[in-house]
Amino acid sequence: MFVSYRWLQDYVDLSGVSAKELAEKITRSGIEVEGVEVRNEGIKGVVVGHVLEREQHPNADKLNKCLVDVGAEEPVQIICGAPNVDKGQKVAVATVGAVLPGNFKIKRAKLRGEESNGMICSLQELGIEGKLVAKEYQEGIFVFPNDAEVGADALELLGLNDEVLELGLTPNRSDCLSMLGVAHEVAAILSRDVCYPEVNVSEASEQASDYISVKVDAAADNPLYVARVVKNVKIGPSPLWMQSRLIAAGIRPHNNVVDITNYILLEYGQPLHAFDYDRLGSKEIVVRRAHNDEKLVTLDGTERTLTNDQLVITNGTEPVALAGVMGGENSEVQNDTVNVLIESAYFNGLTVRLASKDHGLRSEASARFEKGIDPNRTRMAADRAAQLMALYAAGEVVAGTVEVDTMNVEPAVVSVSVERINSVLGTSLEANEVKSIFERLQFEAKEDNGTFVVTVPTRRGDITIEEDLIEEVARLFGYDNIPTTLPVGEAIPGKLTDYQAKRRQVRRYLEGAGLYQATTYSLTTEEKATQFALETTETIRLAMPMSEDRSVLRQSLTPQLLEVVKHNNARQMDSVAVYETGSVFLSKGEGELPEEKERLAGAVTGLWHIHQWQGEKKVVDFYVVKGILEGLFTALGLEGRIAYEPGAKEGMHPGRTATITLDGEALGFVGQLHPATLKELGLKETYVFELDLRRALTVDVAPVQYELIPRFPSMTRDIALVVDSTVQAGQIQLVIKEVGGKLLKEVNVFDLYEGERMEEGKKSVAFSLRYYNPEHTLTDEEVTKAHTKVLEAVEAQFNATLRS
Numbered sequence: 001m002f003v004s005y006r007w008l009q010d011y012v013d014l015s016g017v018s019a020k021e022l023a024e025k026i027t028r029s030g031i032e033v034e035g036v037e038v039r040n041e042g043i044k045g046v047v048v049g050h051v052l053e054r055e056q057h058p059n060a061d062k063l064n065k066c067l068v069d070v071g072a073e074e075p076v077q078i079i080c081g082a083p084n085v086d087k088g089q090k091v092a093v094a095t096v097g098a099v100l101p102g103n104f105k106i107k108r109a110k111l112r113g114e115e116s117n118g119m120i121c122s123l124q125e126l127g128i129e130g131k132l133v134a135k136e137y138q139e140g141i142f143v144f145p146n147d148a149e150v151g152a153d154a155l156e157l158l159g160l161n162d163e164v165l166e167l168g169l170t171p172n173r174s175d176c177l178s179m180l181g182v183a184h185e186v187a188a189i190l191s192r193d194v195c196y197p198e199v200n201v202s203e204a205s206e207q208a209s210d211y212i213s214v215k216v217d218a219a220a221d222n223p224l225y226v227a228r229v230v231k232n233v234k235i236g237p238s239p240l241w242m243q244s245r246l247i248a249a250g251i252r253p254h255n256n257v258v259d260i261t262n263y264i265l266l267e268y269g270q271p272l273h274a275f276d277y278d279r280l281g282s283k284e285i286v287v288r289r290a291h292n293d294e295k296l297v298t299l300d301g302t303e304r305t306l307t308n309d310q311l312v313i314t315n316g317t318e319p320v321a322l323a324g325v326m327g328g329e330n331s332e333v334q335n336d337t338v339n340v341l342i343e344s345a346y347f348n349g350l351t352v353r354l355a356s357k358d359h360g361l362r363s364e365a366s367a368r369f370e371k372g373i374d375p376n377r378t379r380m381a382a383d384r385a386a387q388l389m390a391l392y393a394a395g396e397v398v399a400g401t402v403e404v405d406t407m408n409v410e411p412a413v414v415s416v417s418v419e420r421i422n423s424v425l426g427t428s429l430e431a432n433e434v435k436s437i438f439e440r441l442q443f444e445a446k447e448d449n450g451t452f453v454v455t456v457p458t459r460r461g462d463i464t465i466e467e468d469l470i471e472e473v474a475r476l477f478g479y480d481n482i483p484t485t486l487p488v489g490e491a492i493p494g495k496l497t498d499y500q501a502k503r504r505q506v507r508r509y510l511e512g513a514g515l516y517q518a519t520t521y522s523l524t525t526e527e528k529a530t531q532f533a534l535e536t537t538e539t540i541r542l543a544m545p546m547s548e549d550r551s552v553l554r555q556s557l558t559p560q561l562l563e564v565v566k567h568n569n570a571r572q573m574d575s576v577a578v579y580e581t582g583s584v585f586l587s588k589g590e591g592e593l594p595e596e597k598e599r600l601a602g603a604v605t606g607l608w609h610i611h612q613w614q615g616e617k618k619v620v621d622f623y624v625v626k627g628i629l630e631g632l633f634t635a636l637g638l639e640g641r642i643a644y645e646p647g648a649k650e651g652m653h654p655g656r657t658a659t660i661t662l663d664g665e666a667l668g669f670v671g672q673l674h675p676a677t678l679k680e681l682g683l684k685e686t687y688v689f690e691l692d693l694r695r696a697l698t699v700d701v702a703p704v705q706y707e708l709i710p711r712f713p714s715m716t717r718d719i720a721l722v723v724d725s726t727v728q729a730g731q732i733q734l735v736i737k738e739v740g741g742k743l744l745k746e747v748n749v750f751d752l753y754e755g756e757r758m759e760e761g762k763k764s765v766a767f768s769l770r771y772y773n774p775e776h777t778l779t780d781e782e783v784t785k786a787h788t789k790v791l792e793a794v795e796a797q798f799n800a801t802l803r804s
Contacts, residue, residue, distance in 0.1 A: 001167040003182050004248040006159070011183035013192050019163035022186065029189050030475040031176060032168040039160045039248065043126065045098025045106070046154040047071060048144055049078075051120075054087045059112040066120065070095055071151015079116035084140035091141055092121040092154040101127040126160065132247045134237075134254070145240060159244025172462040174371035178269025181459060188440040188476060197267070199380065201387050203399040204231075211277070212341060216404040217288040221311045222323065223407035224346040224375055225287060226382045229277065231339045233257060233395040242392070251364070256393045257333050257340055260385055262364070269373055270344060270381035271365030273313075273321060275331045277339035282315040285343075287323065287404075296322060297329040298361070310355040311347065324352035324369040325361055340389065344382035346375045346407060374459040375409050412456040416466040419450060424470050426485050429477065437476045502636065502697040503581065506600065509635050510579045513628050514609075515602060518578040520560035522585070523550035532558035532651060534668060534692060537587040540594050553585035553594065557601035558690050562673075562681055565603050569683065575606030577620075581693060600668075600693040602628075605686040622656050625670055625687040629660070637701035638662065640737075644670075644730060651677045652688075660691065662699065667691055707774070714745070714772035715783050719791070720764050720803040725754065727798050729765045736767065739793040743778070743786050746770040764803050 005019040014022065023033035050069040057063035057079060064085055069075045070093050078093065085091070095118045098106040109116050119125075123133045123142045130138060137143070148157060155161050167176060175181040180196065187194045211229045216222050237243070238259035246253050251262050261272040290296075290306035296319040297303045304322065306312065311323035320331040324347040333340065352369040356362050382401060389395040418431050431447055438445035444455040456463045463469065474482065496504065507517060525548065530536045533556040545551035554560065557580050568576045579602040585594040604625055608618045618624070626644065633642045647659035649669055657671030668691035678686060721732065729749050736747045751766035758764060769790070771783045794800040 001169055001177055001182070002249045003165045003167060003179065004159075004245055005163040005165065006161075007179060007245050007248070008183060008186065010197070011180060011195050012187045012190070014186070014190075017190065019165065023165050025189050026165070026167070026186065028479065029185070030471075030479075031173060031185065034166045034168045037164045037166070039127070039162050039164060040155050042099060042101055042103060043155060043160070046092055046094050046100075046121065046126065048148045048150055048152045048154050048157065049091050049093035049118075049120070050150045051085065051087055051089045051091060054085060057112060057114060059114070063111060065114055068093060068118070068120070069150055070118070076117040077115055078118045078120055079111040079114055080120045080141070082120065082122065082140040084137075084143070085120060089141075090144035090146060090148040090150070092126065092144070092158070094119040094121055094125075100125055121154075123158075126155075126158065128160075128247060132250065132252045134243070134252065145237075157240060159241060159248065162244075162248060164248050171371055174368065175269070175374070175459050175462070177368050177371065178265075179267050181269055184442065184459070188442075191440050194442070197384065199383050199387055201383050201397050202390060204396045206398050208398045208400045208402050211283065211339075211398060212402050213284045214402045214404050215284065215286045216406070217286065218311055219404075219406045221289070221348045221351045222287045222345060223405070224378055225285070225404045226344045226379055227285060227402045228342040228344075228382045228386050229339065229398040230342065230386055230389045230393070230395040231277075231398060233338065233340055233389060233393040235333070235335050235337050235393070238263075239392055255333070255335070257337065257389060260388045260392065261342075263388070264381050264385045265364060265368070268377045268381040268384065269368055270377045271324065271368055271373070272381060272385055273327050273343040273365075274333050274385075275320065275327070275341040275343065276333050276337045277341045278337075279331045280315045280320060280341065281330075282317065284316045285341075286314045286316045287345075288312065288314060290319060294319060298322060298326045299329055299332055300326070300361075301329065304359055304361075307358070309351075310358065311351050313343065322355055322359070322361075323347050325356050325359070325366045326363055340393075340395065342382055342385050342389075344378050344385070346373065346378055372461045374457075374461075375407055376458045379403075409458060411458055412461075412464050413453060414456060414463065414466055414469055415451060415453050416469045417451040420466065421470050421473055424467075425474050425477075425482055427477065427482060429473070433477075434473055437473050440476060441472060499694075499697055503693070505635060506632065506693070506697070507581065509632050510602070510628070513631065515577045515579045515604070515628075518561060518564050518580045520557070520564065520580060520582070521550060522554055522583065524552055524554045524559060525549055526552050528559040529553065530555050532556045532649065532669075532688070532690060533584070534599070534666075534690060535586065540585055540587050555584045555586060556690060557582055557584065557599050558603070558688050561601055561603040561688070562683070562686070565605055565686060566681055566683060569605075574684070575608075575620075577604045577608075578602065598693045599690055600696070601688065601690040603686060603688045604628075605684055620685070620687055622658075622670075622672060622687060625689060626658070629670060629689060629691075633696075636696065637704070638696070638699070641699075642667075643734075645728075647671070660689075662696065667696060710772060710774065712773060712775075712777045714770050715778050717769045717771070717783065717787050718750075718766060719769065720751070720766040721794060721798075721800040722758075722762050722764050722803050723798050723800045725761055725763050727763075727765075727800075732765060732794055732798060732800070733767070735793055735797055736769065736790050739789050740769065740771075741786050741789070743771045743773055743782065744769060744790075745772045 019036050023036050027033045047070050051066050052069055052075055053067040055065050057065050062081055064080050066078050066080050067075045068078050094106045096108055106119050120141050124130050169176055183194050208229045212227055214225055214227050216225055235255050238256040242259055242263055243253040249266050253259050257274050261274050265271050289308050290310045290312045292308050294306040312319040313321040313323055321327040347369050349370045352366050356366040386397045390397050418434055445452045529539045529552040536555055540553040542551055564578050565576045581600050583596040584599050587594055604620050608620045608624050610617045641663050643661045644658040647657045651674055653672040653674050659666055660668045670689035673686045733747050748768045750768050753764040
């Protein structure tokens with residue numbers, strides 16, 4: 001919002017407060033002033049001149065030789081290239097010695113052999129943006145009204161001896177989208193009164209109801225519609241002071257009628273629209289929702305195709321305006337307009353916003369309706385517009401208004417106690433101080449035993465709860481005056497939850513093991529959504545996907561990681577090791593939000609490590625990936641509770657895939673991709689794993705216990721057992737651990753043999769068993785006793801025999 005300092009003085013006394021000081025006070029009260037523009041900065045020596053004579057330059061077709069009276073003893077000759085300069089005009093003249101924007105100094109000069117003593121100026125040359133200059137002056141000089149005094153300060157007449165404050169308003173402060181709203185804010189800050197413009201409408205004897213009728217078929221979208229009629233207007237330029245105020249606010253002048261509606265929009269914050277009454281095509285206004293595919297050509301000359309979500313003003317048959325956004329070209333006020341219908345209405349902000357968005361058409365009016373206007377100013381604004389049209393367009397105001405009013409306007413009533421205010425702000429305000437602040441805001445406040453019941457004016461639609469009132473007290477008391485205090489109370493140091501700490505531990509472990517973290521899309525294709533999933537449900541498809549490749553929520557991380565591997569392989573990165581922790585999405589049925597479950601997945605391919613100096617290379621295999629996971633489970637305290645069982649999964653190698661179980665229940669899988677899958681994806685031998693991460697991190701784990709460094713020597717016994725080929729080494733290992741007793745500390749597989757000298761259907765598995773007693777040196781008898789139990793147990797359960 002651009003606020004003219006001089007215009008603001010019409011409504012509130014600003015004596016003793018400069019524009020910069022006012023900007024500082026407004027900013028400190030909670031509304032940021034983004035800048036203060038001095039409109040006449042760097043300009044001097046510009047006066048009103050009278051063109052006494054004009055003739056063609058003898059040596060240039062596009063130059064004119066003008067004799068101009070600038071209020072000095074003698075007229076001066078000025079060469080001017082403007083196409084619209086003419087005899088008898090009152091113009092802005094930069095005299096010799098004048099300075100224009102950009103430190104452009106005016107000197108005596110000769111142009112094509114003719115002397116020029118000054119410069120006849122356009123508005124652009126005086127620092128006004130071209131887009132704000134009226135169309136008739138955009139390609140030439142500006143012409144003052146005939147009553148402009150020769151030699152007078154041109155900047156004063158143009159309203160350039162002014163400063164403009166640019167307010168950076170937040171959406172809740174729509175009350176300051178008007179000069180009167182800003183005046184209320186400034187008056188509260190300065191503890192001064194607000195002076196509203198005096199509205200006295202002299203009306204003719206005819207009744208407005210004889211000219212127009214109003215019907216609203218969409219009361220929820222338009223609860224209040226006010227129409228006034230002004231007849232016999234004379235279209236022409238608006239007064240210079242009005243034009244200068246519109247330009248200062250960033251609005252281009254058009255003609256007196258249109259400028260008045262824009263002026264009221266800025267003054268009251270109430271958008272108005274002026275229809276050419278005779279071009280309406282009927283004597284009725286009907287407000288309704290548009291029909292689908294209905295057409296309207298708006299004032300910008302664009303044909304709009306409407307929908308039934310949009311509100312239109314019609315003449316009973318066809319649309320003449322898109323309500324709250326822009327008028328129609330078919331009822332536009334033009335130079336031959338005689339009778340004007342003024343529309344002042346309250347439109348639903350949501351309806352206006354959607355129409356504005358659908359058509360990409362944002363206007364000053366739509367911006368105000370979207371944020372909310374004061375319904376109590378709707379009639380006032382219509383009367384003020386009628387008054388100004390009578391004054392500056394020579395119109396006759398037809399008596400009365402035609403209205404449809406289904407609006408129930410009740411001011412908000414909010415309660416707040418002094419104790420609550422002081423508790424929130426940390427202040428020690430008394431009741432009379434709080435009451436004084438409410439009076440400065442012009443809020444009606446009644447106090448009862450320290451509690452205020454405040455009736456909030458309808459212009460402040462942002463105040464609905466006690467916290468809003470507390471904010472008002474804080475900002476007018478002065479944020480700088482609120483004491484600074486340290487928080488009082490018990491301080492609790494922040495920390496990660498157990499789950500967060502374990503998840504961080506997982507990431508650090510995997511990165512320490514040599515895997516890189518990847519982050520992939522949660523959206524994939526229908527085909528990939530359920531591939532490799534630990535559990536599947538009906539897929540969840542987006543209603544409006546950005547592409548088919550990103551249309552369905554994933555139920556597994558593995559397919560996306562394989563895309564990462566493929567992407568890197570295509571860029572000559574043959575050895576890739578990546579992991580991801582992320583969510584998968586499982587459907588819970590129609591109308592229910594999906595269930596999110598966190599997974600951990602990894603993909604490894606190529607060389608695991610290479611020692612060029614020793615000439616060693618280690619290619620990734622099943623046991624490399626299994627070893628990574630075993631180390632992770634050990635770090636998480638799950639050692640001994642994890643088991644690996646032969647598994648089968650679509651897309652995985654049937655003989656190199658294992659199901660991972662935790663306490664006997666499936667936790668995930670690890671294995672090699674099936675050769676057919678590898679071929680389909682264009683990958684080399686690749687191993688993957690995926691786990692239910694939340695389950696792995698939320699199971700109860702025994703606390704870590706530390707043991708003393710061994711003081712006594714341990715004893716190692718190796719055994720090679722011949723068992724059936726179907727027996728798993730892990731099963732034997734578990735049995736050995738169970739029966740080995742307290743002395744048995746470690747059991748490791750160190751050899752597997754199948755082949756010659758081994759009976760068909762048999763295999764040899766060798767284990768290394770370490771025995772240790774922390775209290776004394778072991779004896780052979782103790783170890784033999786424990787070792788015998790182990791041999792008896794494996795013989796009994798697996799029919800195992802010692803290999804000779």
